[in-house]
Amino acid sequence: MKxxxxxxxxxxxxxxxxxxEVKNLVYAYPRQEPVLTDISFSLNTGDRVALMGATGSGKxxxxxxxxxxxxxxxxxxxxxxxxxxxxxxxxxRRYIGFSFQDANDQLFxxxxxxxxxxxxxNYGVPPAIASDRARQLLxxxxxxxxxxxxxxxxxxGQRRLAALAAILALEPKILILDEPTTGLDPAWRRHLAQxxxxxxxxxxxIASHELHWLGKVTQRALVLSGGRIAVDSDIQPxxxxxxxxxxLGLPIGW
Amino acid sequence: xxxxxxxxxSLVIVVGTALLKQHAWYWLGVYGAIAFIWLAVxxxxxxxxxxxxxxxLIFLSLVALPLGWERASFLLVRSLVCLIVMNSFLLTLPPHxxxxxxxxxxxxxxxxxxxxxxxxxxxxxxxxVKRMQRSAQLRxxxxxxxWLRYASAAMIGTLYIRSLDRAExxxxxxxxxxxxxxxxxxxxxxxxxxxxxxxAWAIAICFTLSSYRVxxxxxFNF
Amino acid sequence: xxxxxxxxxxxVAGATGLASFVxxxxxxxxxxxxxxxxxxxxxxxxxxxxxxxxMINFPVAGGTSGHLLGGTLAAIILGxxxxxxxxxxxxxxxxxxxxxxxxxxxxxxxxxxMAVIGVWVGWILTQTLQRLLGGSKGRLPLAAGIAAGISVxxxxxxxxxxxxxxxxxxxxxxxxxxxxxxxxxxxxxLITGGVLTYLAKARPDLLPGExxxxxxxxxxxxxxxxxxxxxxxxxxxxxxxxxxxxxxLGFINLAEQVRVAVPTPLADYGIEGLGMIGTSIAGLIGAAxxxxxxxxxxxxxxxxxx
Numbered sequence: 047m048k049x050x051x052x053x054x055x056x057x058x059x060x061x062x063x064x065x066x067e068v069k070n071l072v073y074a075y076p077r078q079e080p081v082l083t084d085i086s087f088s089l090n091t092g093d094r095v096a097l098m099g100a101t102g103s104g105k106x107x108x109x110x111x112x113x114x115x116x117x118x119x120x121x122x123x124x125x126x127x128x129x130x131x132x133x134x135x136x137x138x139r140r141y142i143g144f145s146f147q148d149a150n151d152q153l154f155x156x157x158x159x160x161x162x163x164x165x166x167x168n169y170g171v172p173p174a175i176a177s178d179r180a181r182q183l184l185x186x187x188x189x190x191x192x193x194x195x196x197x198x199x200x201x202x203g204q205r206r207l208a209a210l211a212a213i214l215a216l217e218p219k220i221l222i223l224d225e226p227t228t229g230l231d232p233a234w235r236r237h238l239a240q241x242x243x244x245x246x247x248x249x250x251x252i253a254s255h256e257l258h259w260l261g262k263v264t265q266r267a268l269v270l271s272g273g274r275i276a277v278d279s280d281i282q283p284x285x286x287x288x289x290x291x292x293x294l295g296l297p298i299g300w
Numbered sequence: 301x302x303x304x305x306x307x308x309x310s311l312v313i314v315v316g317t318a319l320l321k322q323h324a325w326y327w328l329g330v331y332g333a334i335a336f337i338w339l340a341v342x343x344x345x346x347x348x349x350x351x352x353x354x355x356x357l358i359f360l361s362l363v364a365l366p367l368g369w370e371r372a373s374f375l376l377v378r379s380l381v382c383l384i385v386m387n388s389f390l391l392t393l394p395p396h397x398x399x400x401x402x403x404x405x406x407x408x409x410x411x412x413x414x415x416x417x418x419x420x421x422x423x424x425x426x427x428x429v430k431r432m433q434r435s436a437q438l439r440x441x442x443x444x445x446x447w448l449r450y451a452s453a454a455m456i457g458t459l460y461i462r463s464l465d466r467a468e469x470x471x472x473x474x475x476x477x478x479x480x481x482x483x484x485x486x487x488x489x490x491x492x493x494x495x496x497x498x499x500a501w502a503i504a505i506c507f508t509l510s511s512y513r514v515x516x517x518x519x520f521n522f
Numbered sequence: 523x524x525x526x527x528x529x530x531x532x533x534v535a536g537a538t539g540l541a542s543f544v545x546x547x548x549x550x551x552x553x554x555x556x557x558x559x560x561x562x563x564x565x566x567x568x569x570x571x572x573x574x575x576x577m578i579n580f581p582v583a584g585g586t587s588g589h590l591l592g593g594t595l596a597a598i599i600l601g602x603x604x605x606x607x608x609x610x611x612x613x614x615x616x617x618x619x620x621x622x623x624x625x626x627x628x629x630x631x632x633x634x635x636m637a638v639i640g641v642w643v644g645w646i647l648t649q650t651l652q653r654l655l656g657g658s659k660g661r662l663p664l665a666a667g668i669a670a671g672i673s674v675x676x677x678x679x680x681x682x683x684x685x686x687x688x689x690x691x692x693x694x695x696x697x698x699x700x701x702x703x704x705x706x707x708x709x710x711x712l713i714t715g716g717v718l719t720y721l722a723k724a725r726p727d728l729l730p731g732e733x734x735x736x737x738x739x740x741x742x743x744x745x746x747x748x749x750x751x752x753x754x755x756x757x758x759x760x761x762x763x764x765x766x767x768x769x770x771l772g773f774i775n776l777a778e779q780v781r782v783a784v785p786t787p788l789a790d791y792g793i794e795g796l797g798m799i800g801t802s803i804a805g806l807i808g809a810a811x812x813x814x815x816x817x818x819x820x821x822x823x824x825x826x827x828x
Contacts, residue, residue, distance in 0.1 A: 156399030168478030410550035417566025453716030
């Protein structure tokens, strides 16, 4: 198996002081063997990273650890130089925008506008300012007409965008997306890619199975296998390496 | 007319009608006229309205008729007026607007949060039920009643497990956007709406109290 | 048994409305304590689930099918009768406002019957029956099924009483409602038991464990009330017999005094109707007397931490 080492092309990488620092993370479900045995990586400003792995490799679990929805057995996570601990959670969560696989789980208010103002208002932003920010985001995404309508009126792709807007309302530095292309047709996948490429966030981490799509949206790839980060490299060379991908359970072209 | 205002005006008419004194036929007639005006304003599909009213009335007659014709007829007409008003409202509800309608109800905070979230996920769960039933039918749901009962119990049980899983995900989605136990909900009535509602309540109170001869309205001199 | 608009009188609507409001207020507080920050999503989704589950056809017997009401089921799967109350009350509000199923002015009564009485009777009976049947986890579906069935009938009786007190139904409504709802109760019991059996197999972690020690007096009291209620029902089938006994023991005088206390709408109905109610009320008073005696005995006889 060819070894793929880090290509220093993606510049400003400071290996120990990234915006997202994960060191020796171990996670196990209660009374089960660890699913993540030793995860370490560092994400810096400007990184657009793909998180790949076969089904069951623990991608979603890792993401949920990053956002504090699951507590690791051991190891440390720090977000924006703040260690992730139960008492720092509210503070840290301001910096992260997390998108779930099912957009419906994130659109729980009666109207789209309220979904988007939900986050800011929880953090004390006055309703008028939150509304203005929300309307701006909706206009940017072409959903201005739906501001006072229910999420159920939107198509799958529109819901994905609305959920994204709801997260961006908090102006996060780090965007984490779990399978954002689920249920989207090719045109919508392209539209989403274009939106993501133009976002003013510092780090984007996307967990996905869509290797080609990832190749268009991200520059770096982390591959989970056997509970560890088996590969941490630029994504283009990895996508050319069919043999390695096959060995990691990600046969390309399928 | 905005949805919350429509809902509240419907509620005013219904409450005013339902609390009329027994046998106050005159005032029932007034409310009946209001109900028909409301019907004309909202324009619900008449056939569906007829269907809904018909089934309700059959049941009500069974309960009320033993009381004697005079009493029963008043009760039935009164109920009919209320049903016309509420059905006019709900038959003209725009699709997917459960949450928006429920948002405006004057209930305490915890109950309102429950109403909103339930209203929001109702549609999703109802379509899950439809899909489950359809796939069961396509697989030829037929057989001994014991088996059918097992299948139905399994459907309900599965629905519950799925909704619990979804509840955890929704909780996660809420908490990472800073949720701390209070849902930020706004008042949604403009000053003009509030004025209209106040007038409507005042009129209804006058009408209904008049039926008890507590307040005697002089304008209707007979 | 959703009471429509116009079938509750102003005093009944007011009284039931107040009772429901207070009950819901307490329920909000208690469920906040029980669930914390998770309350809104868990209760909200469970409420939506109950609503959706009520749409599922459940075959009861010989071609007829029933539908879930869900009070007992909600309380058990949430582990809290207060949370169960909130869920059912929310379902009723949605049904009244968005589906014209149940009146707006009747919401107080409907919530009291189905969300408060239905849930609490189901909850208490489940605990009691489970203990009476041995207390093991496996007995939960059976206990809950029976409890759910009974709770439906009790709620229907409450509904009938409210209609009577409002003067919008004749005395015949009491046996009619109770009778019809015995059938509905069977369906409710089957569905509740069936769903809990399924959940016990699929996700046993979701259901409560072995029954914790209930406060000592609940089991004997509930058993006595059940027995007294049953006896009253049987006795009411033989009014002459009970009247004779009542005469002998001086109960008739009690009925006379109760007759005066009953609100006026019923005066139109004549003395026979009142007589039957007088008997039922006497039965309830008798049960209450038994309760007081049994409570006293239980307190004296049973050591505190038995």
